[in-house]
Amino acid sequence: MENPAPADQANSWSRPNPRLLTLRRGEVGAGAGALLLIGVGLSFTNMVVGACLAVAALLVAGVGLTYVGRRFRSWGYLERVEDLLVHRGVMFERLSVVPYGRMQTVEVTAGPLERSLGLATVQLHTASAASDARIPGLDRATAADLRDRLVGRGEATAEGL
């Protein structure tokens, strides 16, 4: 993947925890598994539909796992001196640059599944609803550290509107 970020400050992009990949794979697996189960159940009454569902389940699993893997590898963030870069996306590749001075809130969330794997999502909000800086799948300690660092830098360079 080509990376449009300016190569400076000894780029060392941080990446989400691999457990995020496990989580996403699990989600795809659960979806495909459910489809397969329904297919098996139906195959007792209608063989053709059942077989179709089973094939669909395999397809979902195959495509989903590939996509999830590529998507996971696309995530990355880089803390620079004045701003945070967040990179994501496979089909639509996106790179956001959010200056620390523009940060209004930093939000750390963790859904039940994320919590069970000890993960959390860090999201930056600016005054613009279009700003897009979300980093999922961080180790909870990493997320807390990142949050504190961001808040500290935000306070140091706060610029408001």
Next chain:
Amino acid sequence: MNTGPAEDPAAAPGMAASPTGGSTPAWDSWHRLHPLSPVVQAGRRILPLVVVLAVPFLSQGSSTKSQSLVDAGLVGLAVVAGAAEWLVTRWRIEAGVLRIDTGLVRRRTTKLPLSRVQSIDLVRPGTARLLGLAEVRVRSGGSREGDVRLAYLAAERAEHLRDGLLALVRGSHTSSPMSENPIARASTSRLLISTPLRGAILWPILAAAALLVFGRHLTHGGGAVAMATLVLLAVGTGAARILSSQYGFEVARTQDGLLIRGGAVGTFTETLALHRIQALRVVEPLLWRPFGWAKLVADMAGGQRRRDEDRSASGRIRTLVPVATRTEVLRVAESIVGPAAREAGTAPPTRARLKAPLSYPLLRAGLADGYAVSVVGRVRRLTTIIPLAKVQSVRWVQGPVQRRLGLATVHLDAAGGRSTGAALRDRSSEEARELLGRLPSLCATARRSTPAGPAPLP
């Protein structure tokens, strides 16, 4: 109808000469609204009530005695409620904070720090003008709850207050006369022609016309005619509202920012703080383009729009020029964002035509000294001018088709909703990468060289 420039020379000496001490220090004691304000308020409240009550009255010819008693009681109740509200409402300026207390049963206190003022408006609906009253509306950034409305004050007093508030916002305690520097004025004839050409007005009219023409051939033609009449009525009131609010529209530069005036029946005078403007947009609807007309609106920093308000009333988006030629509009934009806000944009590479065949002819984007310009649109041309100092974040996006063609889009996000901000669409990959590399530091420099907030208090 011209309440225009004449009022301001009067306001300045008024400060010193005012016998009651209309100068700023006097604002820190408690004040009431004008005693006639319940009348204006009640007029707005009672009129719908009267209409509702009159319908059964007219349809039955005459009503029973008890019925008319009930009706009179309802109207009386509205009057009493208005008077009570007037009695319990008071306001003052305490240490740089405009405070208003109101509410009979539930007391409510609103405090607006003057350092956060975004605009100060003088609004005079028709009835208020008849009685010589005006409403002072102070808007802050942030939520709508932070807005303060003083309805109504005597017109002259309202102007004093406005000038006093502006002085406090500037950080001085003496209000100086407003030095006005007119930059644009809407021509009435252009307004008259352009209003029916707005999509929101034209399409319903065409639909109604179609109903009238084809409805006659239907078996229940009467319904179609009635519906067309209703549509035309609604469109007519809408057009009348636009016309009356944009009649006599003029914009001027003052030391406090922009002064906007206008209105036919009801008038308004708005004072916008320049540093609160997040982005400027030049909008050219399809049917205006043959005439070369455009309108200029400003995205202001501030809270979200409420559902029940139109956009201009919420203060999020302010019309600066309702209709003018594109060059005139760009000249106004130039006087706001800085010198030479000409279209600095260049067209994207020709291969972008494959990705955006409809909008390609209009697409432009570019950077200039201190701001970015982008032009997008398929039928309606939308030019966005965003000062780099106001950019909240920069986004680089590349879709699958763009990747194939070696294109990318760079978004400059401004405070507010998703649609504010500029999109430098379908630039070549190299240019987009170069922009992404340069923009963050350019924006940072711009932020530092322009004060973000209001001028610091001396």
